Amino acid sequence: MEYQTILQEAYGLSLASYSRRGYGAQLKTDQGLFYLYEAPAAYKYKSKFIEKVRKHLSAQNALKPLALVKTLKGQQHVVHDDQILYVYRGLREAVPENHAFKCGQVLAYFHQGTGSFKGDKLFLPYSSLGSWPAMWRKKLRQYEGYRDDMDEWDLEITPFDEYLLTSYTYVHQLGETAVQYLYHAEYDKVVKETAACGKVAYQNFEQDYILWDEERGAHLTGEWNWVLDMRSRDIGQWIKAEVKRNGWEEEQVASFLDGYNSVTPLLESEYAVIYGLMLYPGRFLKVVEAYRELSAEEKKEVDGSGWQEQLEGELTKMEEALFRYPVFIHQRYGVTVPQIDWLWRPEDDETSRVRDEASSE
Structure with a gap:
């Protein structure tokens, strides 16, 4: 699996299976179900924008995204090659x-x-x-x-x-x-x-x-x-x-x-x-x-x-x-x-x- 090493090193997740769906993927790991999404690496500069929108939605009691799973270093994403990878816990x-x-x-x-x-x-x-x-x-x-x-x-x-x-x-x-x-x-x-x-x-x-x-x-x-x-x-x-x-x-x-x-x-x-x-x-x-x-x-x-x-x-x-x-x-x-x-x-x-x-x- 191309993401197996990244998930292990960045999130401490041991990947059992990976299935693609839409813009993301469903991961079965030793710690349960997760979702992995990708975006171009240039988007990493969006972090302040994303956080501001999240806070605004929360203040409005409006629909907001799932909470991101943080990496072992406390980050909300990891950069691999030319992609940002970020993870949510499964539902x-x-x-x-x-x-x-x-x-x-x-x-x-x-x-x-x-x-x-x-x-x-x-x-x-x-x-x-x-x-x-x-x-x-x-x-x-x-x-x-x-x-x-x-x-x-x-x-x-x-x-x-x-x-x-x-x-x-x-x-x-x-x-x-x-x-x-x-x-x-x-x-x-x-x-x-x-x-x-x-x-x-x-x-x-x-x-x-x-x-x-x-x-x-x-x-x-x-x-x-x-x-x-x-x-x-x-x-x-x-x-x-x-x-x-x-x-x-x-x-x-x-x-x-x-x-x-x-x-x-x-x-x-x-x-x-x-x-x-x-x-x-x-x-x-x-x-x-x-x-x-x-x-x-x-x-x-x-x-x-x-x-x-x-x-x-x-x-x-x-x-x-x-x-x-x-x-x-x-x-x-x-x-x-x-x-x-x-x-x-x-x-x-x-x-x-x-x-x-x-x-x-």
Whole structure:
């Protein structure tokens, strides 16, 4: 086990088994059940921010994360290679009925508890508030840089290089459309309108960050992935993660949004911002960024077919979600979310990709 030595030396835990789940892992040890989470090593500078948010949530009697297990040296995390590792004691877990609805409720309670958080200007390095268009354009420029590199370098092109290059027009246009969509959705205005609804979100929210036990209900984990941002980020990321796992399952999305709205209803303007986030091909561009940093030798070792299959599958699933979400939101909540028609033009149109299933429905 790659973590066996670290857990033994840092926490005094003897690892019996390790099973991955979401952004974390479940550990069976000589001292019982624990959960292990990871975050980039650069996040270690977030400790004051995380502690301040924790104290704020506690003062609000709001939902807060599980207590971290300290290392033998009294630290709340350990750094290994380029990762922070941190540990929670395990729970006697229970899965609530209507899991998606409960997940929406818990997320809403968390956001609600951070709405009055003060001192956010002290932690600007951890803020993404109001900066989505700039961040997205930066990632798109990196994709442009990768394409330019391929034009200039006299190197062997791998099959995965070919896939990324042939996908360029579609993915880049999708990203640019997402940026323009935010502007049309009056993103800056929505940021201000929702400031009191929640100031802390996750880098990439996943339902596995919420755990339930049989006696005490819900608990949060993953605080090293907290950032200062609007609540729409977590809601959009939950939908994207759900779609990438299971495709568009309308009842699941409806249950999650109903759960959230039962605590603190979303503003009508937020549904379009969430759609803008759904449009943005963040996972794809992150892979491009990571792949571009590899050496020529490392690229040869990449499982290009596996990466391609995953990315292609996610894009296909998201296309259906992008087609269905505006209709669903209008029917269920009476809110108009403008659609992006170019995604589903007929097959004889000169486009690099089409949504043939959607155009035939």
